[in-house]
Amino acid sequence: MSFLDDMKKKARASKKRIVLPEGTDLRVLTAASAAAKEGLAEIILVGNKVDILKTAGEIDLSQVLIVDVVTAEKKEEYIERFYELRKAKGVTKDQARELMKDPVYFGNMMIKQNDADGLVSGAIHSTADTLRPALQIIKTAPGTSLVSSFFIMVIPDCEYGQDGVFLFSDCGLNENPNADQLSEIAISSAHTMKGLLGITPIVAMLSYSTYGSANSELTQKVVQATALAKQKAPDLLIDGEMQVDAALVASTAKLKAPNSAVAGQANVLIFPDLNAGNIGYKLTERLAKAQAYGPITQGLAKPINDLSRGCKAEDIIGVIAMTAVQAQAEHS
Template sequence: MGLFEKLTSKAKQNRQRIVLPEGTEPRTLTAADRLIVEELADIILIGNPAEIKAAAAELGLTNISKAKIVNPADEKVLNKYAPIFYELRKSKGITMEDAYKTAANPLYLGCLMIKNDDADGQVAGALNTTGNVLRAAFQVIKTKPGIDVVSGAFVMLLPENSPFGTDGILVFADCAVLPDPTSKELAQIALSAADTARDIAGIEPKIAMLSFSTKGSAKHERIDKVIEATELVRKAAPSLVVDGELQADAALVPGVAKSKAPGSPVNGEANVLIFPSLETGNIAYKLVQRLASVQAVGPILQGLAAPVNDLSRGCFPEDIYKTVIITCNQAIGLKDID
């Protein structure tokens, strides 16, 4: 059974409530209809009910009526959620009037529903920028305890019989969000990627903190950052298998690890690669994806207290469908459901 088959099965067995705040967007509706038919999630659409129904009818979608539709202009809806946002942000100087205006924004409304335990996750970005999607999540849902940063991971599905990773699966992070993380932020990216490895990739993480040096083969402040981050990971999660600083070959090839990093707990069998900067992570995942015909699943946003995932504005319905499945599995992982 492939990765997505496993994720789909787990989502179906543990139905989660997923908000789609771009409720009238055609690709979103198409994906929602499929998710409803396959009983993979309880779908919540935000938007004007009449407009959603008209858009669904125009697309020939017959199952959208089974979704929960939340109208952001409904006074009862705003009366319920605006005070929650006010309490969250009053220390920042917002007024209750501001809170009502913000709660009427579908991106914020969806996050407020999650905050109030009326939903489990959100997927958006077909119409909205990444900045807008993340801003709502930061302000309302915030990050997990002990985590200050949100980062982006890719699950890399290598060809069959690949000697790398676990069953041909690798997790790359951060490839999408933080340009130049500090040592503390780099450690938090690693801790979040460990959760992604378990909840999405279905593997027990073996984490390599990557650099252009292995165990002191070079000296530079950028290497010092990786060494410090590795120690922070070990202190935060002593049971995690992690090592650094490691070059990529020492992380992935047991023979090289034996030579360059003897005694490494990773032992050349890393399945989670933590890159020292966004440029290295982004370049690496794209090179591997294109040159090695590897499927890259993501970006998966990690580090939030509840899952919110961002889409490309050029996405297809299939992308939204798969992102919802990923979001369901993140929500399941946060609840520790086996």
């Protein structure tokens, strides 16, 4: 069974309510129809119902709930709740009313009010337009101060990691995290590995140095991040700083980090910055012919995921499934 098939199986086991706020995009409508028919989630399209149905044409939306932001039964409730959440930031009641016409804001309020469990956007919205409402309404998870992203990498015929399955982070969101932010990324990634895949996380904090073989501002950031992560989450297997060969290869680990419980068997790789993370996942995808699933968001109180604007309907279906499984983990 492939990784994606496994995600779909998990999603079907306990169906969650997933909002799609881009109902005037054919890819989204195709994905919504297919995901509903596959039983991956209870799909909710949010927007202008007339426009959604007009765009859909022959696409079957009979198993999809369409919520119109103008005529929705709970519209006034959401406006009032959003106003209460944001009035301290200077938002007026009129501004709240206007923002609730935006399907992304409206969808986030559905989740805030427990009328939905997760949201997938980004086919026609920027990352900022997808995540800004989530940060204002959903906010970060308890005990978490940073939203980050991850990729699940599935590498064929690979002896490393969890039978070739890895989590790479952060490869898509935080450009140059400081030591504290890097520690948050590591902890969130460990929880994601366990909650999403059911795999015990073994987390390597990557650098061009292993255990002080080099000493610079760059390596010290990773050293400090490792210490902070261990202090914040002493129950997790996290170690560093270490080079990627020490993190993965048992024979190299014996030479470079013989006393590490992580070296030689890491399945979660934390990159020191976005340059390294983005390069790392794309090299792995292309040279190792790996499947790359992501970027998926972590660190929010509820799962809100950002699509690539170049995505296909099949990609959206996959993200719907993963978002549903994230929502299951939130409720477990």
